Amino acid sequence: MRIRRIDIENFRGIKSASWRLPADRRFFALIGPGDATKTTVLTAIERALHDRAGLSVLDTDFFGATVDEALRIRVAVGDLPDDLLAIDAFGGFLSGIDQNGEWTHDPADESERCIIVELLVEADLDPIWQSYRPPLKGMDDEDPYPIRARHRTKMTAYRIDDRVDAHLRWSRTSSLGKLTVSRDDTRATLTHAGRKAREAAAEAVTDSLKELAQEVQTQVQAIGTTRFGDLRPGLDTSLSNTQGNLALFDGAVPLTNFGLGTRRLTGAATQQLANQGTATLLVDEVEHGLEPHRLVHLLRHLRTSDAFSQVFVTTHSPTALMHLEPEDLVMVRSSGGLTDLKPLDEPAELRPLLKACPEAFLARRVVINEGKTEYGVVLEHLEEWDADTESDAVPSAALGVVAVEGNGGTGSANRAAQFLNLGYDVVLFVDSDDENANNLADQVAADGASVIRWEGCHSIETAVCAELTEAGLTAFIEAAIEVADDPESALTVYANALVANGAPDSSAGAETLDVSTWAATGLDLHQARDIVGKTAKGKKNVRGWFKRVDKGRRLGRFILDSTDLEGGEVESKIGALRGAIYAPAEAAKKTVVSEQTTASLEEPAGTEGQAGDQAAGPPDEDSATQEP
Helix, strand or coil, X not given: CEEEEEEEEEECCEEEEEEECXXXXXXXXXXXCCCCCHHHHHHHHHHHCCCCCCCCCCHHHEHHHCCCCCEEEEEEEECCCHHHHCCCCCCCCCEEECCCCCEECCCCCCCEEEEEEEEEECCCCCCEEEECCCCCCCCCCCCCCECCHHHHHHHCEEEECXXXXXXXXXCCCCHHHHHHHCCCCHHHHHHHHHHXXXXXXXXXXXXXXXXXXXXXXXXHHHCCCCCCCCEEEEECCCCCCCCCCEEEEECCEEHHHCCHHHHHHHHHHHHHHHHCCCCEEXXXXXXXXXXXXXXXXXXXXXXXXXXXXXXXEECCCHHHHHCCCHHHEEEEEEECCEEEEEECCCHHHHHHHHHHCHHHHHCCEEEEECCHHHHHHHHHHHHHHHCCCCCCCCCHHHHCEEEEECCHHHHHHHHHHHHHHCCCEEEEECCCCCHHHHHHHHHHHHCCCEEECCCCCCCHHHHHHCCCCHHHHHHHHHHHHHCCCCHHHHHHHHHHXXXXXXXXXXXXXXXXXXXXXXXXXXXXXXXHHHHHHHHHHCXXXXXXXXXXXXXXXXXHHHHXXXXXXXXCHHHHHHHHHHHHHCCCHHHCCCCEECCCCHHHCCCCCCCCCCCCCCCCCCCHHHCCCCCC
16 A cells, blocks of 8 residues: 555644655655654554554644644555455545545546545544545535444554554564464464463463564564574563563563664564555654664665555654655644645755755754854854853754854855755855855845855955954964964964965064064054964965864854954854844844845955855865865
């Protein structure tokens, strides 16, 4: 079977949602920030295809905990088994669904036959499963046809979550129990084993159950869990359910004693064996309890194996996203109870972006930075701002904010455009010394991103130095030496670099690393600022002083602590950056904090027009360097 469409009304955090699934896809990874209702979507599928007669429903299962409007979940299921297509089952109650997920009252030549399962719960909290058929124009709705548990069993969705232990023991409803039902002498086997287990579990378990445990062991190891020594049935005295005391053991140890990741994988394996490719698997937080290598193996298995008809997972793991493809992903967003599920269907364009910054796909708001320097500066400021207990500000993490490293001016602006097109809130923090990058940033700002740039033609290094006193410039140099790879060698290397850019040396009666001694040689403060800023920025073949994330953080701390920067442009732009990052969602769009236009580009005095972190050249970290 294949789920083709899911409509949800008034269920938990979802007031309304409609998701149309392509017929040729079988793996879906739901991504999005917390409270985006990803788990609720999985729960809705599970409840609509619940394969038992009873279901506990509470007032709190209704949207806003208000029972005035019915809770309704509709799931269109196609690719149906023949016994459900029979006239005495659903043959007379089939609907149609086309490639776009539009359903019709009757199947048509261009549509697929489907059953639309509707779970309806009203104020009496009594769940009703019935068929739904879109009404024909001019005709009254027809009476729904009840969908019994025995029918839903043939299109069940199984969920792997923290309660997976139920599937590691034999009971009427567990996957092990269903596996046993398919064997001969089922009831006698369970009854005999259950009674004898109280006396001598090891001797009482039948050969058929031992063989079944070995099959589970083989399947478990195939999907990437730990290698068991001897998986077999046994008596788990920690279980209170009298119908479920017979459980899987590895030697003398019950599987319920193993870690959560192992138990979840084992539960998935038993369900895979029990359903042989006919059921839907639901896995909430697929990474939960798994080391990265086991997570990667499991995802590869779930994406490529035909063990399940469909697989739906949710994830908050960048590791998971790095090993998935854009076409696997469904972005989930929720606003005011309206949930939107959007497939990421441009794999060629998005694949490099997904591999470069997977964590950004899990955010609400993405802060894209020019390069490593700006990324480090922003990280240092976020840590400071999040710790601000004097205001009522919510921490950036609670707002779903993720900062990522960019790829130079044009590369970062292009990256911002991509995330903006996907529907993310975007903040772009870039330099203003690259005409091409400025053109792209202007377009990104026009499209709705918040763009923070320096006035004039500046990199972050030159913008900071342009406001420092002589003492401040000396402290700036000292901060750079402090985080150099070899601070002792940096004393000489940085002094030589400054001299190469016009700073005086001892022959002129100055101490090169002490800017307060430069004035006596005829250099004014404006020239000193230009020399230090230009040297700190570096060139393509000479790495700048702060071109690494940890060094960028040191520059961020310098900006936070420097009294020279109070009341100037740097403080103003950093304040605007803070405002854009922490803005309410509805106010985040079109926060353009720059008067920069490409027509006004001018090189600061003494510069050579070198654009910082440009995408046209190799990244700074891959360039030749003279830094110790």
